[in-house]
Amino acid sequence: MSNRAFTNAGSNAGMTTSEPLIVVPLKHYGRWCWAALTLLLAVAAMNSIVNNANFEWSLVAHYLTSATVLAGVWMTIKLTVLSLLLGFAGGAVLALMRLSSNPVLVAVSWTYTWLFRAVPLLVQLFLWYNVAALYPHLAINLPWVGLVWSAPMNSIISPFSAAVLALVLHQAAYAAEIIRAGILGIGSGQNEAAKALGFDRWQTMSRIVLPQAMRTILPPAGNEVIGQLKTTAVVSVIALQDLLYSVQIIYQRTYEVIPLLMVATLWYIAMTSVLSIGQYIVERHFGRGVAAQGRAPWEYVNDFLGFKQKRGKI
Amino acid sequence: MSADINIQGVNKSFGFNKVLDSVDLSVPAGSVCVILGPSGSGKSTLLRCINHLERIDAGTIRVGDELIGYRQEGNRLFELQEYKIARQRTSIGMVFQHFNLFPHWTVLQNLIEAPIRVKRESKAVVMERAHRLLKRVGLAERANAWPRELSGGQQQRVAIARALAMEPDVMLFDEPTSALDPELVGEVLEVMRSLAKSGMTMVVVTHEIGFAREVADQIIFMDGGVIVEAGSAETVLDAPRHSRTKAFLSTVL
Numbered sequence: 001m002s003n004r005a006f007t008n009a010g011s012n013a014g015m016t017t018s019e020p021l022i023v024v025p026l027k028h029y030g031r032w033c034w035a036a037l038t039l040l041l042a043v044a045a046m047n048s049i050v051n052n053a054n055f056e057w058s059l060v061a062h063y064l065t066s067a068t069v070l071a072g073v074w075m076t077i078k079l080t081v082l083s084l085l086l087g088f089a090g091g092a093v094l095a096l097m098r099l100s101s102n103p104v105l106v107a108v109s110w111t112y113t114w115l116f117r118a119v120p121l122l123v124q125l126f127l128w129y130n131v132a133a134l135y136p137h138l139a140i141n142l143p144w145v146g147l148v149w150s151a152p153m154n155s156i157i158s159p160f161s162a163a164v165l166a167l168v169l170h171q172a173a174y175a176a177e178i179i180r181a182g183i184l185g186i187g188s189g190q191n192e193a194a195k196a197l198g199f200d201r202w203q204t205m206s207r208i209v210l211p212q213a214m215r216t217i218l219p220p221a222g223n224e225v226i227g228q229l230k231t232t233a234v235v236s237v238i239a240l241q242d243l244l245y246s247v248q249i250i251y252q253r254t255y256e257v258i259p260l261l262m263v264a265t266l267w268y269i270a271m272t273s274v275l276s277i278g279q280y281i282v283e284r285h286f287g288r289g290v291a292a293q294g295r296a297p298w299e300y301v302n303d304f305l306g307f308k309q310k311r312g313k314i
Numbered sequence: 315m316s317a318d319i320n321i322q323g324v325n326k327s328f329g330f331n332k333v334l335d336s337v338d339l340s341v342p343a344g345s346v347c348v349i350l351g352p353s354g355s356g357k358s359t360l361l362r363c364i365n366h367l368e369r370i371d372a373g374t375i376r377v378g379d380e381l382i383g384y385r386q387e388g389n390r391l392f393e394l395q396e397y398k399i400a401r402q403r404t405s406i407g408m409v410f411q412h413f414n415l416f417p418h419w420t421v422l423q424n425l426i427e428a429p430i431r432v433k434r435e436s437k438a439v440v441m442e443r444a445h446r447l448l449k450r451v452g453l454a455e456r457a458n459a460w461p462r463e464l465s466g467g468q469q470q471r472v473a474i475a476r477a478l479a480m481e482p483d484v485m486l487f488d489e490p491t492s493a494l495d496p497e498l499v500g501e502v503l504e505v506m507r508s509l510a511k512s513g514m515t516m517v518v519v520t521h522e523i524g525f526a527r528e529v530a531d532q533i534i535f536m537d538g539g540v541i542v543e544a545g546s547a548e549t550v551l552d553a554p555r556h557s558r559t560k561a562f563l564s565t566v567l
Contacts (some may be wrong), residue, residue, distance in 0.1 A: 193414035196365055197428035197480060198404035202396055207427070211418050288418055288460075 061260035063250065064266065072246025073267050073302060079232040079242060080271075083167035084225055090168065091175025096205075098180055109176065116173035122234055124170060129162040129238045137209035159240035163232075178220045182213035214286040226272050243267055316515040317378030317405070317483035318343040319364060324373035325518040326359060326539075333359045335539040336373070341484075341532070344513040348526040350550075351536035352562055357519045360536070361486050364517065365406040368400050377406060377484055386430070404432055408475030411489040413469040415461040421472050423481045433480065440479070447475040451505050468499030471505050484515040491522060523566055527551055535559045 049055065063069055097109035116124075132153035139150035186209045194204040236245035247260040254260075319341040326334035333356045336533040341347045349357040362368045364375055366383040370406055374391070375382040380402055384391040394402075415424050425444040429435045448454050451471040453464075461469055477485060487506065491499040503525050510529045512515055513549045520526065526533055526547060535543040535558075543550055543559045 006539070058365070076329055188408060189412055189414040190416065192367055193408075193410060193416070195367060196403055196408040196410075197476070198400045198432040199428065200400050201519070203431060212416075286418075 021061070021254050022119065049266045054258060055262060056256065056259040057262075059256055060262045060266070063247070063256075063260060063263045066250075068246045069243070069263055069267070070252060072241055072243040073271075075246075076229070076232050076243040076267075078237065079163060079167060080225075080229045083171050083232070084228055086164075086168040087171025087228075088175045088179075088221070090172030091177075091179050094172060094176035095179035098176065099183060113176055114171045116169055121166060121231065122237065125163065125166040125234060125238060129159065129163075131157055131262060145256070146185050159235070159238045162238060163235040163240050167228070167232065167235075171224070174224060175221070178217055179213070181220075182215075182217035183209055185216045186212050196202075211286065215230065215283075218279065218283050218286060222283075224277050225279070229271055229275065230268060270289055315481075315483055316343040316513055319347075319484055319515065319517065320376040321360075321364070324360070324363060324372050324375060325371045326356075326363060326368060327371055330422045333539050334363070334370070337539075337541055339534065339541065339544075341515060341517060343515050345531040346510045346518065346529050347534060348530040349517065349519045349534045349536060350521070350523075350526065350562070350566075351534075351542075355534045355546045356534040356539040357534075358488055361488050361517060361519050362483075364486055365403050365408055367408075369393070377402075380405075382406075400432070404428075404480055405483045406483040407480060407482035409470070409473050409477055409485070409487045409490050411492050413461075413466070413473045413493075415469055415473055415476070417461050419461075421453065421461065421464070424461065424472060424476050428476070429479050429481075437439050443481075444475070444479055447478050448472075450508075451475045452501070465498060467496045467501045470494065470529070470564075473511070474502075474505055475563045478509075484517070485509065487516065487518040487520065489519050489521070491520065521566060523551065523563075535562065535564070 027309040050057075094109045094112060097105040098113075100106065108253055119127075137150055138156055139155050140148040142148055188211065190208055191204060194208045199208065232242055235242050236248060241247065241249070243264050247264045251257045251260040319339070321337060321339040324334050326381065337360060339347070339360075340526055349360065350458075351357045359368055363370050364377065364382065369383065371559075374384070374386075381391075382557045383394055383399055385394055386392075387558070394397070401504060410530055415421075416427075419427065422441075422444055425447065426437070426440045429440040429443070431436055445454065445457065453468060453471055453475070456464065456468065456472075461472065464472065474490075490506070491502050494502065499522070502507055503522060506516070506518070507529055518526075519528075528547075530547050533545065533547055534541055534556070535556075537558050542556050543554060550559065553562060
């Protein structure tokens with residue numbers, strides 16, 4: 001029955017064959033309704049924030065670029081950059097140790113990651129800050145040569161160096177796992193092809209494996225970078241003047257708690273936004289030669305609204 | 315510059331599984347040797363031993379004058395340092411079943427990086443050679459394409475050109491057409507055919523009996539880690555003596 005209908009379709013359609021058929025896309029009315037409702041709620045929320053006098057936006061504007069706050073922003077940036085650079089460098093070393101064929105290096109790397117992921121960052125921070133209680137002096141003692149260099153620990157461990165130490169050691173443990181996952185994601189075929197061409201192990205890693213691994217390393221690494229920027233706020237507990245501690249200093253004097261927390265919030269949002277954009281650009285670079293390119297949020301919005309757009313070149 | 319390959323008494327085990335059992339094989343310079351056999355017969359392992367991608371347990375493999383992977387002192391074989399093995403591999407080209415092009419490099423970069431970085435040749439010389447090789451495999455127009463933009467057959471031809479860019483003395487092919495759609499097999503075999511005519515020493519693991527018949531100077535049939543039968547195409551393909559060879563050929567012909 002259905003078979004007959006199918007074979008007859010051609011002749012039945014005969015009366016319309018002179019006109020080409022036009023496809024009419026489905027209208028997504030529901031989509032527009034939800035978009036309108038969501039926008040309405042967003043506007044209401046914005047309205048309540050802007051018009052709530054308790055935020056004291058004029059005070060926020062006043063403190064946003066004050067010298068103390070700017071010094072705090074600078075300290076937060078320094079801590080983030082230092083801990084990320086050193087943390088990922090250490091993480092790369094740990095990842096390579098873990099993937100090596102030397103069982104001792106594998107065990108040490110595993111133990112490090114296990115230990116530094118097990119202890120809360122806040123505890124590590126206090127421990128490093130008080131390390132002088134454990135080791136009052138730091139000294140380099142070489143066999144046969146004797147004492148080469150020595151300094152009291154208290155002159156080395158400042159709030160800043162304790163913070164950097166804790167953040168770097170903590171970050172390295174997480175970075176190691178991210179980098180290791182990226183390297184493992186590159187198939188053995190790439191390694192063999194590189195070997196067969198005579199590339200040595202270092203060239204294979206730096207020119208063939210890592211550039212490809214970056215594609216899978218970058219999204220979680222971007223998470224880490226943004227997470228690390230916010231994590232630096234914990235250093236306020238050892239009285240290091242980062243962004244959070246700087247606004248705390250001011251509001252403990254003036255009691256303008258909410259406006260100053262808003263100042264810190266705005267700066268954190270601004271800094272993480274810059275990092276997000278940076279992540280997008282770097283991901284595009286390492287996505288070369290691969291079909292699925294990450295899409296920017298505005299491309300989705302353009303698609304949704306049906307705007308024509310020029311597609312980026314690969 | 316072709317070299318000969320001499321394999322003597324090679325053994326290789328993976329755990330308790332013996333995959334190569336005292337294999338002897340001699341491939342004269344400029345000749346083509348095709349290795350046939352069912353999967354698991356050890357044919358790919360033998361090929362991978364020739365450039366030391368697999369370490370052998372006993373025996374010797376020589377390419378030209380070079381003892382691959384080892385240094386002989388008296389009756390002892392000392393395994394070479396990695397950089398020395400890497401240097402030996404520069405004169406042994408290899409083509410893989412799954413092409414293994416470097417996806418983050420363009421076609422041209424795939425060809426030139428190894429000669430420049432490994433053999434420290436000048437970029438101008440290597441570029442000229444790369445364009446000549448791409449023309450030879452029929453892909454002169456695709457120098458700046460990304461590997462993923464090419465069909466399987468085109469990728470495999472690039473992989474052959476990449477191996478040739480190192481100017482090797484021998485070429486190893488590990489089932490070069492097994493991952494290709496049937497209509498793309500011909501273009502890859504054509505490139506290999508012309509390479510054979512040019513006098514390159516070639517060892518080819520394949521299931522393409524027609525290609526073996528046409529191009530091979532010597533056909534090896536392997537099963538269970540041993541060479542069951544060896545000889546010219548006529549003797550092995552048309553008048554096999556062993557029942558295992560006959561059984562295998564009846565399934566693939």
